[in-house]
Amino acid sequence: MNAFQHLHLENLQAVTRRHFFGKLAGGIGAAALASMLEPAAFGGSMPIDPMAPKPPHFPAKAKRVIYLHMAGSPSQLDLFDHKPKLVELNGQNCPDSLIKKERFAFIKGVPKMLGSPYKFAPAGKSGLMLSELLPNLATVADDICVVRSMWTDQFNHAPAQLFLHTGSSRPGRPAMGSWLTYGLGCESQNLPGFVVLTSGGKTPDGGASLWGSAFLPTVYQGVQCRSQGDPVLYVSNPEGMSSKVRRESLDALRDLNQMHLKQVGDPETLTRISQYELAYRMQTSVPDLMDISKESEAVKELYGIEPGKVSFANNCLLARRLMERGTRFVHLYHWGWDSHGTSPGDDLMTSLPQRCKETDKATAALIKDLKQRGMLDDTLVVWSGEFGRTPMNEERNGSKFLGRDHHPHCFSMWMAGGGIKSGATYGETDELGYHVAKDKVHVHDLQATILHSMGLNHEKLTFLFQGRDYRLTDVHGEVVKGLLA
C-alpha cells in the first residue's frame, strides 16, 4: 500500500465512521440519515466510492453480462424461426385478419407473404433449427437458449432500442448497464463498470441515451470504448508529455490538493485526489486492455480479429478481456440489420448474409472462448435486435429486392451462460411467424430475467426520483423461470 492509498483508506474509514456511527445532530432528518447510509440513493456526490462492489439481493449465477445488440433488428424468420408454412404461402396476399388495424412503418396496401429464401437445418445435440446463414453459431447450438417468443411495444428503431435497454421508449431512464453497476458496483479498480463498444459504421439509432445513466449518478453511465483515437476519451497524455512528467505533475497536484484539504477540510477534496489516482491507473490499464495484439494466434484466429480496425470481432474479444478484468456490463452494438429490401444495401439476399458474415464467427468464438476459460458459467451472454420483422415482403415503392418491415409482435433472441438453460429453445410463434403462440416473453420480462440472473430482484432495484421509485422494468416484468437452468 503506497502512502496515497493509505491516506485514502484512512480517510474513507474516518468518513464512513462519521456517517455510520456519528452522533446525529437533532437537525438532520431521517432522510439525510438514509442518504448517508445509502450513498447511491443520494443526489449529490459522496465521499464513499459508489463503484465499490456490492452484494446482490440473493446468490447469483451470473456475475457479468455481455449484451450483443444487432441494431436495426435482424430477421428472425431468416435466422432462428423456421416457418415452412410461410415458404408454402410465399407470394400470396397477406390475410386481411392479420393486417386489419395494424400500424406498419412502411408497408402500404396488402403485402405478400415472404417465405425465407434460406435453408434451415438442425444443429447440435438439441437439434436446434438454425438458418444456413449462421454456420458458426450452429457449432455452439448446445450452449445457447433461443427464445422465439419475444415481443415489444415499439416498432420504430430509436424508441424500441430505448425500450429494450432502459425499459422506456422515451429517453430519460437509466440503461440496464447503469442499473446493474448501480446495484452491484464494479469489481475492477481501474476500468469502468459499464462499457459500450460499437461497430458497423454507425452508432445505434437511440444514440448515447442507450447507455446514459439518466437520473442515476453519472458515475453509472456507460463509457464508450473507441477503436480509433483515444480508446476512452482523453485517456492519453497530451502530445509532448511523458509519463514521467505526468506522474510528477500529478504528485504536485496531489500535494497542492492536500494542502487545500488542510485549509478547508472538505472530504470531497479527498475524493477528488483519489479520482486522479484512478485516472492515472486507467491511463495504463485501458491501453493494455485495448491491445489485442498480445492475444495468442489461436485466439486471434478463433475470433477472426482485424487489429487496428473497427470490427465486431475485435469488440467481441475486447468484451471477453473486459469481463476478465472485472467490468460488470459490456454492451456491443453492431449496426446495419434493418433489412427493408429497398436496395441490395438493406435486403435479405445481399445485406443480411453480409451482416451475418461480419458477426457469426466472432459470436460463436466468444461463447467458445468464455467456455474454454470457465467463464461461461458466470457470464451471461445475450443476443438480440430491438424488434422483429414481418412475415411479409415490404416491397416499398414496388422494390424488387426482398425485405421485411418492422414487426413488434414477435422476434427471436438468444442467451447463453450465467444460469440460463443451454441447448434449449423457449416459446413458439404461430405457423406464419406473425404472433407469439406460446410462452410470450415481453421486453420487461427479459429485463427482469437478466437482473434475476445477476442476483437482483427487479422490483427491489429502485431509485427514488421525482417522488417515485423508478426501476428498469417500470411497473411490469416477470422473471421467465423457464429460461433458468
Added chain:
Amino acid sequence: MRFTRTILSFVTCLLATSSVAWLRAAELPSAPVDFKKHIQPILESRCLECHDTKKHKGGLRLDRLDDLLVGGDSGKAGVIRGKSAESYLIHVVSGIDPDATMPPKGEKLTAEQVGILRAWIDQGALWPADAAVQQKIHWAYVKPQRPVEPKLSWSERRWAKNPIDAFVLARLKQEKLKPSAEADRAQLLRRASLDLIGLPPSVDEVEAFEKDRSSDAYAKAIRRLLDSPRYGERWARPWLDLARYADTQGYEKDNRRSMWPYRDWVISALNRDLPFDRFSVEQLAGDLLPDATQAQKVATGFHRNTMTNTEGGTDNEEFRYEAVVDRLNTTYAVWMGTTINCAQCHNHKYDPFTMTDYYRSMAFLNSTQDADNDDERPTLKVFAAGQEQTLADLRSKQSAAEKALADAVKSEAFTRDLAGWEQRTTAALAKWEPIEILGATSDNGTTLTNLGPGEMLAKGEVRDTESYTVHGKAGMKRITGFRLEALPDNSLPGKGPGRAQGNFILTEFKITVGGQPVKLVHAGADFSQPSYPVGNAIDGKDQTGWAVGSELGKRHLAVFATESPLAVDGATELTIRLEHQNKEFTKHSLGRFRLSATSSTTVTNITLPEEIQKLLTTAPEARDSKQVARLSEFYRDRSPVTKTLVADAAKAKKAADDFLNSIPITSVLAELKEPRKTNRHIRGSFLSKGEEVSSGTPASMHAFPGGQPTNRLGFAEWIVSTNNPLTARVTVNRIWESYFGRGIVETTEDFGTMSETPTHPELLDWLAVEFMHPTIPDPDGRVAAPWSLKHIHALIVSSATYRQTSKVTASLLEKDPFNRLFARGPRVRLEAEAIRDQALAVGGLLSAKLGGPSVMPPQPAGIWQIVYSGDNWETPKNEDKHRRGIYTFWRRTSPYPSMMTFDAPSREFCVVRRVRSNTPLQALTLLNDPVYIEAAQALGRRVLAEKPKANDRERIEHAFRLAVSRKPTREEASRIGALLDAKRVEFAADAKSAESFATSQLGKLPDGLTPTEAAAWTVVANVLLNLDELITKG
C-alpha cells in the same frame, strides 16, 4: 423517542409469532399513548382521505370517535376499548381480513403504526375533546404567508445583513451552532462572481476589491455583477436544463433545428430582469398575449424544445401526443415542483391529482399547431433590431427597380425596339429543312428505319456501343447549321428518345462532305443533363456526350453551327454520324431522331425557345394579349432599353430575398383555430383513448384566476397567480440550491407529500413571499418590482449566511456533513459549462461574444457517427472556438463529451436537478482534453507575458491568483516552484517534447520565449487548472 422504541420492541416481539397468535397475545405496553402526537397523524395522513366529513366511504368517518365505536356499513365496531385484538380497525390495517385491507392505496401501515394503534385501543382509546382531527393539507399546498422574522439580539443584528440571516441564525441557535467567520475578500469575490456571472473575477477586480475598504464595497461588486451581460448567460444555463433546450430534434436522426433565438431570448430576459411571472407567461403563452411582440412569440420556444421524431415510418400523431405529455409534465415540474407525470396512467398515489386532472390540464396545451413535423413548423423569422427596417428598405429598393423596369417596358423606346427585334429575328429565324435520307447504317447491327423526312427509328437489340451513319442530301445552296431532334416514341423504353430507359448519350455528332470532315463550332440544346452538356457532342472525345436524363419521354433538340457556311448543291452527299461510345454507361443509344439543316445566317437564334419561335412566326395581329406579354417579357432581358433594368430588378429582388433567407428562424407555439379534442388515455397509452375531457385546473389547487381566458394563456396566468402556493416557493428554492448545492427543500423537483421536509420552512416562505411582494430595499433604497429574480439573487448573495467562509472543522462536519444548517459558506463543484468557461477565462482565451447560433468547439474526431445524415462537427477557426459553454452546439444523441462527463444532461427532457458526480473520467478530461491543454498553454504564456520582468516566485503568485483568485501560501508556492524547476531541467533535455507540449494547440511561441520555458510553465498551468479549489466554488 423513548416511547417509539418501547412500542417498536413490542411490535418486533409480536411479529416473531404468527399473526393469529399475536392477536391473542396482546399485551399492554408500558408507555402511554398520546392521541394528538401519535394517533392523530396516522388518521389524518392515512384514513381521512376517504373517511372524513365530506366523504364517508363504507359509511364510516374517522374524524370522530363515535363512528369508530359504532362501526360503518360493515356493522363491525372499529374500536372496542381495551380490546385491540378484537377491534375491526386493527384487522383491516394489519391485513388480518384479506377482503378489506386498509388503506387500499399506497403503502400499508408500518408494524410500528399498527402497534401504536393497538396500544392506544388497549389503553382505552382516549380521544381528547379538543382534538381537531381533520385531513391534513400538505404544507406545500397551503399558500405561503410572510412569517415573522425571529428576534435577534443586538450582537446578532450586527452579524445579520437581511432577514435570511435571522431565519438561519434562529435555526443554528436551536442546534447550538454558531455561524462561521466571513470569507476573506478574494474568496468572497470569487464565490459571488462564479455564482452571479459564472466566471472568476480578474486579478484586477480582486485587488481593487481587497483595497476598497468602503462600507458598500461588496454591494458595489454585487451590483456590477448583476448588471453584467454575463449574468444572463450564467443564469440561462439552469433554465435551459428545465427547458430541455438543444440544437437537434432528438430520437434517431436527431437532425439539427434552429432554436438558438429562444436561448438568446432567455439570456436577454434574464439580463433585463423580466419579472418572473411575465418571464413565465411569455414562455408558456406569449403567442396568445394581445398584440404579441416578436420576442414574446420567440419565448414560446420553451415548449417547442420537445423532441421531434423524424425516423421513417413513425406515426406523427403518436409523437405529437408524446410532446404534449412532455410539455405538461415539464410545466408542472418546473413551476410547481409537482410530479403530475404519475397521473398520466392513474390517480396520483400521494398527491392530490387525479388522472382526470391530468388530462384536463393537458387540454390547455393540446391545441397548438405543431404536430411532429420534420420541418418543425410553425416557425418564426426572428429579426434583430433594425433588420426589419433593412428588409423594408431592400424591398422598397426592389419595388423601385421593378417599377423602373415596368415603366421602361411601357415606354415608346422599348416598344420600338421590340418591334425592330421582332422584325429582324423573324426574318433571320432559322428555317430548318429535313435532310433527305439516302440510306443509313449502324456499326454494330442496330436496324435503322426511315420514318419520314429526315426521321429515323432504331430497332433491334441494343448494343453496348453503337454509331449510326446516315447519308443524305439537303435542298439548299449553303448550310450554316445542322439540327438533331431527339424524339419520343412509344416503342422505346420510357418512351425514349433514347434506348436506355429513355436516355441516350450522344458522344459525338460528325458531318463529312466528300470525305472531308466539316468543322462544327457551336452547339446548343433546349436541355442538357447536368455533366452532359451538348458541347460534349462536338469535343472529339468518346467518353463525354450529350444526354437528357430527368427530362425523358419528350422531344429535345440540339443544333450545331458550321465554322463557315458549307456550299452545297442538290447532289452533294452529306454523311452524318451519331456516335454512342460511352463505356461506363453502355447501351445509351438514340432511339428516334430527325435531322435537318439550315442556311440561315443567325444560327444562334436557332436556340430561341420553340415557344418564342412560334410566337414570332404568328402574325402580330393574330397574337392574343398573353402572347404579346410573353414576347415582351422574353425580350426585356435582351433589349438595350431594358436589359440593365431587368438585371437591376433581379439584383434588388435577390438582395432582399437573400437578406430574408439570412434571418434565423425559431420554432414557436401557435394555437389552432379549432381546438383539438382531448381525451383521457387509458393507462396513459397513446392508443387507448377514453372519454373526452374539457380543459381545467386540478380541483385541489387554487382557483382559476377570474377574467382569464380558459386557454393556454389563462393556464399560464393560473400558474403564476400569487395564490399559487407552489410557483414562488419552487422557484426561490431552486435558486437557493444553485448557491448552496442543496435546496431548502432538498427535492427541488418534488414539493409533494413525498418531498423532503424543508430544513428552513419559514425562510422558504419568507423568500417566496418576498419574491412576489418585495419589501426589502436595495442599498440605494429602491424596492424591487414583484417577481424580480435579481432581487432574490441580491438578497442571497448579500446575506451574512452566504458570506461565511466555507472552511469546515471536523466537529462541524460531524454535526452537519452536508451543510444543511448553513453554519458555513457553500462549497460546491462547479457545473460543466462553468468549468470550461473558467479554464478559457483563466487562460485569457474566452470570447465575450453574446448570443447567436450555437458553435462547435474542438471535440475528438469520431464522436459524431450519425445515422443517415452526413452532418459534421466543424470546429471554427475564429473566436467561436472559445465561446462560453452555453453556446456549445447541443446534439441530444451525442452531446459535447466533456460536458457530459461533468454531469450535463443530454437535454432530451426536463432536468430540474443535475447530479454532481466525481469520477476519474473528469480527471482525464481536465488533464488531457486538448481544450484544457490549450488553456494551460495559454495560461503559461499569459503569465510570462504579463510579468515579463518578474522572478519565478512573483510569476507563480500571479498564475495562482489568475487561477483561484487568492495568493498562494508559501508552502504552495514552493511546491509549484519545485515542479517548475524539475520540468525545466527535463524539457531542456528533450527539446522535441518541449516544443510539442508548448505549442500543440496554440501554435508558434511568441518571440523570445523558449520551448523549454513555455513547456515547463504549461505543466504548471495544467496542474493549476486541475486544482480541486479551481473547479469548486468555495
